Amino acid sequence: MTTTLRIALLAGLLALVSNLAILGFIYLRTHDATTNTLRHEVIEQGAVLADVYRTGGMPALRGAIADTVNYSENEETAVGLFDRKGRPIAGNLANLPRSEQPLQEGYRSGLLRFADSTAPQEAALAIHRLPTGDWLVSGRASPQGLALRNTLERSLLIAIILALLLGLVCGYILAQYVGQRVRNIVAVTGRITGSDLTRRIPLSGTDDPFDRLGLQINEMLDRIANLMQEVRIVTDTLAHDLRSPVSRLRTAAQAAGETSDPARRDQALASIIGQADSLMRILTTVLEISRSRAMTGREQFSWFDADALAAELSEMYEPVAEDSDVTVLFERPPRPMRIFGHRQLIAQAVSNLIENAIRYGSDGGEIRLSVEEDAKQLTIAVADRGPGIPEDRRAEAVRRFGRLDSSRSEGGAGLGLTLAQAIAHLHGGEFKLDNNEPGLIAALVLPLSGDDQQPTADPGL
């Protein structure tokens, strides 16, 4: 069974059920209303006649019965006076209402026959017993009420059939509409699968569930497109960046093969190993970046003191910095600043930032490491007093492996900022570069809301 048919049937069924409820309600209400009116009139008529007997006796009653029969507005009016044996004395009725039980006073409905008719009719009756033992029967045959009821019942039946048909039609239209919108989405996703990643699902702008689905898919596509773009940049840059270490490696290997001097050969071989190591370092870092971007490693998150980590790293780099005539300053905050994250990766990111600061900002004489937090986020920043990075080149510094200094030869060093950004992203945070006036501030801004934080797409990529 197709979904369209199922939706149509469901809509038809729902229409039927709701129509049945409404029609049933109408039926019950109108039925009650007609019988109530009839009952009132019949009881009243009976009471009037009984009153006439009480005040005027039998002659007055006979007169009133005759008047009722003669002057009644409708011909269904039934009045009859019967003796205790059930023989008619006056009125237009042929016999007492048939009954299995002995006749009793009160309101009832029953079959009776008019004197001028042969067929018994359904009638509502008020029955009084006179003190003489005679029976006063008055009431109304109700062909009108019955007719009304019959018409009503027929109309209701037709209404139900109509409702069912209309429901099916509506369901079909609805199913077509839903199907059309889904087909639109399917068509677009189909084209995307056919590798046209620039396509987006058209939105109606009404913020209905279909729009939201479309929006969600579009956001997903944006993210995929971003990642693809990133992969392309990484692949291009990687292929580009690997050329120089590989060519140096090749040169060294050639030198080792051509020289006959053992000392020079050893030197060349050591250089080959060094180049191979630096290639491996680049590859490992690229791997780390792509893993962080793919959000791998979140299962290794744990709580740790960010200030203790910073203290450890500043102590670790202090001697290296001193060799470059620069001081690493870290003022440990008065209380521990805990964060939920990947301790090893954050350590690696911060260590990359410190190394970058030592490498490019050592002229400034000091590198300041800081850990600060507010209600929402924790910031680990490394600030140097070097030349900094001009504002218009900061995005490039992070994106394009940071090869701002083309004369740089250390392999993998340019990946430091990219990795820091990827690690910030893994934590749902941001990586920011700022002007230290003079110098560079590189900061990891990590949200404190914890492990449930869902990171959004990389900004600026």
Next chain:
Amino acid sequence: MGRKILLVEDDRETAAYLANGLTQEGHSVEQSTNGQDGLFRATDSSFDLIILDRMLPGLDGISVLRALRAAHIETPVLVLSALASVGDRIEGLESGSDDYLVKPFSFAELLARVNALLRRREARVDPADHRLTVGDLEIEPLSRTVKRGGRKIDLKPREYLLLEYFARNEGRVVTRTMLLEQVWDYHFDPGTNVIDVHVSRLRRKLEEGFDKPLLHTVRGAGYMLAA
């Protein structure tokens, strides 16, 4: 003194290179090329050390390791892996291995780690607070005091940890990566000479005013503390 080492490695070239090198060091090496066979051999006979490749046909290294530990076989295990990310290293260590070495590695690095693991097995009875001596150097782990030739040497906390690690591996090569992992507990490659700088500071403090060097540089491998 030779030891029995089980080498589970499916890459024949790597396996032959490692087996050859370890045999030259005087160890006897038994080789296995897949996980099931490796696990079978490891449970069947006793080895002093198992070198286990992480990616193996059949049963992967981590599964072999978990099975071994589940069977209460506590032989030290050194995991070799081409998976180099920090997360992979942590996962490898957390799955019960005693050390984790990322491919490619130098043989010197592997040998240093093998020796450290073999020694650790031997030294398991040593109480941690036992006094350590290397030549005229005395280290008191309880009070963290260091003396050489009876003269007290002031060390920063990290320098002390560094020295203690060297002393516990006296006469054996310790690589930079080992120091980074064991003394700093970092599992990434900093890419600069940060460890060398720390070691040379420690060396200066240990050797200043003494003729005899204690902390030696081993070319192409790392460092060694020896009298």
